Amino acid sequence: MSQAKHDRATAEQWLLELTSIPTAAGREDRVIAWIREWVGGRDDLRLSCDASGNLVVDRKDGGTPGATPLYITAHLDHPAFVVEKILNDGRVEMGFRGGVRDAYFRDAPIVIHPSGGGAVRGRVESTEQQEPYRKCVVRLEDGGEVEVGDIGVWALPDAEIVDGIVHTPACDDLAALxxxxxxxxxxxxxxxxGHVRLLFTRAEEIGFIGAIAACRDRTMTPGAKVLALENSRSFAESPIGGGPIVRVGDRMSTFSPALTAAVCAVCETLAKEAKEAGGEYKWQRRLMPGGACEATAFQAYGYEATCVCLPLGNYHNMADLDLVERGDEAAVAHARCGREYIGVEDYHGLIEMLIACATRLDEAPDVVAKMEKLFADKSFVLG
Structure with missing residues (x-):
């Protein structure tokens, strides 16, 4: 069966644009504005917000009557600084909303993006882990003006694709978006x-707050199936370039066996069809226990959920993270943030997988039926 194709050049353009937008938990406005413009250019789609500001994209005609909805989800935020207090001596107090190790904050250069536009450079002078998140004192270097609520990000080069690798400020989770x-x-x-919908959640980086709100508010139709998209730290057994990963679980839970198996069956079909056509479709199936993702939250509130992720380098912008975690003195002393990176073919493979899941999830073999056939064929050995 031939599958409808996406426009690769356009998809890469959106990837570079979205992953360059400053965003933070609770301050996702710029990404939301990009999505609002995207939906506004498509007369058959509509955009709605729930009480917590999570976004839903679906068809204006309501979709396929009677079909179980399938929600494809991604989160709108990325670890970043937010101005909380102006100290009036060329310094500001900022909260860091997300998880990054201590060593990366030492004298770190950042860029603050005022709501009115422009950019103000600064440097972290001091930092202290507090609740609900880390506090940093940042000295402004440009003499510019900032306001409470402005977003600060690591000072990094622009996004680019080099030798099949996408290097960009914020893959997690804007590449999935x-x-x-x-x-x-x-x-x-x-x-x-027509049963496929998109859900984009807020404030994932500080504990799935938007996803939990969506579950509590029943933003998704009860009984819906959920494919949560993520960018997950790559390891030797989950390499960049090995294809998108069907994630069977995370640090906190394992995901829906039936839905996970159905997604795997779709991937197996894509790989078989690609091989028959003389090509290749790469994909991976992994546990990925290094962190937790929103599929755990969705499943905890009763939804049938699983996760598909992109293998990610420089997780949360932490360069040389393996060495830093091992306590390598030189790596810790010189720890600096860098652009996150993913494989461009992994990204395209994820898009292909999602398109296929839109029409083929229900074609996956029934596991119970398979067990019954095995029993019927070979139960004679039991006497």
């Missing part, structure tokens, strides 16, 4: 895929 939009741009033209 870009993939969801690129897939939806194709899915919206498939008549039998």
């Amino acid at each position: 870009a993939a969801a939009l690129a897939a939806m741009d194709v899915i919206r033209g498939i008549d039998r895929a």
Whole structure:
């Protein structure tokens, strides 16, 4: 069966644009504005917000009657600084909303993006881990003006694709968000895929807050299936370039066996069809226990959920993280943040997977039926 294709050049353009937008937990406004403009250019789609500001994208016609909704989800934030207090001596107090190790804050250069535009450079003078998140004192270097609520990010080079690798300030989770939009741009033209919707959540980096709110508020239809998209730290057994990963679980839980198996079956079909056509479709199936993701939250509140992720380098912008975690003195002393990176073919593979899941999840073999056939064929050995 031939599958509708996405426009690779356009998908890469969206990837570079979205992953360059400053965003933070509770301050996702710029990303939301980009999505609002994207949806506004498509007459058949609509954008709505729940009480907590999470976004839902679906068809204006309501989709396929009677079909179980399938939500493809991604989060809108990335670890970043937020101005909390102006100290009036060329310094500001900022909260860091997300998880980054202590060594990376030492004298770190950052860029603050005022709500009115422009950029103000600064440098971290001191930092202290507090609740609900780390506090930093930042000295402004440009003499510019900032306000409470402005976002600060690590001072990093611009996004680019080099030798098949996407280097960009914030893959997690904006690369997954870009993939969801690129897939939806194709899915919206498939008549039998009207049950597919997108959910974009806020404040994931400080504890799945938007996802929990969406579950509590029943933003997603009860009984819906959920594919949570993530960018997860790559290890030797989950390499960049090995394809998107069907994540069977995380540090906190294992995900829906039936839905995970169905996604794996879709990937197996894609790989088989690619091979028959003389090509290759790469994908991986892994536990990925290094962290936790929103699929755990969705499942805890009763949804059938699993996760698909992109293998990620420089997780949360932490360069040489393996060495820093091992306590290498030189690495710790010179720890600096860098751009996150993913494989561009992994990104395209994720888009292909999502398009296929829109129409093929229900075609996956029934595991119980398979067990029953095995029993019928070979139960004679039991006497």
